[in-house]
Amino acid sequence: xxxxxxxxxxxxxxxxxxxxxxxxxxLRAKPQTEKIQQEIQRLIKEWQKTLPAFxxxxxxxxxxxxxxxxxxxxMSLAVAAMLTLTGCSDANIASRNLSKAADQFEINRRAVFYxxxxxxxxxxxxGYCSLGNYDGPQKVSITCKVGEGEYxxxxxxxxxxxxxFAEQLESKGVxxxxxxxxxxxxxxxxxxxxx
Numbered sequence: 001x002x003x004x005x006x007x008x009x010x011x012x013x014x015x016x017x018x019x020x021x022x023x024x025x026x027l028r029a030k031p032q033t034e035k036i037q038q039e040i041q042r043l044i045k046e047w048q049k050t051l052p053a054f055x056x057x058x059x060x061x062x063x064x065x066x067x068x069x070x071x072x073x074x075m076s077l078a079v080a081a082m083l084t085l086t087g088c089s090d091a092n093i094a095s096r097n098l099s100k101a102a103d104q105f106e107i108n109r110r111a112v113f114y115x116x117x118x119x120x121x122x123x124x125x126x127g128y129c130s131l132g133n134y135d136g137p138q139k140v141s142i143t144c145k146v147g148e149g150e151y152x153x154x155x156x157x158x159x160x161x162x163x164x165f166a167e168q169l170e171s172k173g174v175x176x177x178x179x180x181x182x183x184x185x186x187x188x189x190x191x192x193x194x195x
Contacts, residue, residue, distance in 0.1 A: 020047040041075040097174035103130045105145035111166040113156050
């Protein structure tokens with residue numbers, strides 16, 4: 001009868017099936033005797049017994065790794081959201097509130113369109129005006145309030161030599177701490193004209 005090898009098949013840091021395979025490789029590299037053949041056969045049987053547990057452990061490790069990846073993604077998104085929400089400076093909040101006030105025709109502005117080559121002003125618009133928010137590329141629209149319930153809309157196409165600037169003519173007191181939210185329920189009801 002062949003005595004089992006005194007050499008430990010696995011250490012605590014390695015997986016048993018992998019250690020068995022390594023031991024089998026070592027034995028196959030030696031000159032083949034009957035003892036070595038019996039030892040290899042014993043190790044193969046032991047390897048076959050440990051394989052299902054090893055596969056379960058491997059599946060668990062894969063699932064655990066997936067969970068680690070998912071939790072890392074969730075944590076990254078949470079950190080990004082916190083940075084986005086807390087990263088708003090006083091200037092960003094005040095700027096957004098000024099834009100909302102201008103869109104409500106509360107800010108007196110001057111917009112100048114000029115030729116970049118000749119330096120000549122082509123058009124100057126003054127008043128309580130809102131710059132177009134949804135203009136396409138190379139286009140600008142400006143809507144101005146000219147009286148109670150009366151508005152004018154101006155369009156200009158931009159080119160490589162025509163550009164514009166807009167300046168706020170008066171200061172406006174807006175909050176630097178809280179965003180301004182405007183809710184108009186009347187805008188939900190459409191104005192229908194019958195013809």
